[in-house]
Amino acid sequence: DTAVSQTPKYLVTQMGNDKSIKCEQNLGHDTMYWYKQDSKKFLKIMFSYNNKELIINETVPNRFSPKSPDKAHLNLHINSLELGDSAVYFCASSQDGHSPLHFGNGTRLTVT
Amino acid sequence: GQQVMQIPQYQHVQEGEDFTTYCNSSTTLSNIQWYKQRPGGHPVFLIQLVKSGEVKKQKRLTFQFGEAKKNSSLHITATQTTDVGTYFCAQDTGRRALTFGSGTRLQVQP
Structure with missing residues (x-):
């Protein structure tokens, strides 16, 4: 049983497109996050949610919009994708x- | 904001040699966590240190938390090829989130 599962694993898309990444955890945890890891392996927090409430939004462009329908799910929607958005996104x-x-x-996102 | 500096950025060792990575903070940390990320994988929690001067061991891995709670180290004795990966320290920001160090990438030559 996967504790934290996110889909898709790979995402290749063109600039300007909109895409979503989904995340679900079955651990009963209260807090969920999105982290971005760039090509140099830096892990940077983007958002954190506690019981569906946004706690942290770390100066992420508003093209990125997280949504937490319940405390087990935290999805990430990205509008108007840019080349610089290419990275690995970890829930x-x-x-x-x-x-x-x-x-x-x-999720390895590649924007071309 | 708070920052944790981690050194070295990269280390290449021969199998059997020891390895150490260091984390330094300008502020006193409430606790520090260590994670390992294998190539192509995701970060996996290794250990959490809370007390001043704390030392914890996991087989060949030794973790230390400084007396002033501003620095920490991870030491691996007699590295093996299975130790390859990137090691991150992470500090609790106090806002229900962790800030990660820049990581130390370890390569082990068989």
């Missing part, structure tokens, strides 16, 4: 926001 969850993170397998 993660944590029991309470201070406990260790459990990461999904990542």
Whole structure:
């Protein structure tokens, strides 16, 4: 049973398109996140949600819009994709926001 | 914002050699966590250190938290090819999120 699952695993698309990444966790955790990992492996937090409430929005362009329909799901919608959006996006969850993170397998987004 | 500096950025060792990565913060940390990311994989939690001067061991891995809680280290004794990956330290921001260090990429030559 996968604890944190995100789809799709790979996403190749053209500039200007809109795409979504989905994430689900079956750990019963209260807090979920989106992290972006660039080509140099830097892991940067984008958003965090606690019980469906947005806690952190780290100066992410408003083309990125997270949505949490319930505390087990956190999706990421990206409008008007740009070349610089190419990266690996990781979903993660944590029991309470201070406990260790459990990461999904990542979505490798390539914008051409 | 808070930043955790991690060094070295990259290290290449021969199998059997030791390896150490260091994290340094300008502020006192409430705790620090360590993660390992295998090539093509996702970060996996290794350990959390909370107390000043704490030392924890996991087989060949030794984790230390500084007395002032501003630095931490991960030491691997007698590296193996299975140790290959990127090691990240991460600090609790106090806002229900972790800020990750820049990572140390370890290559092990068999």
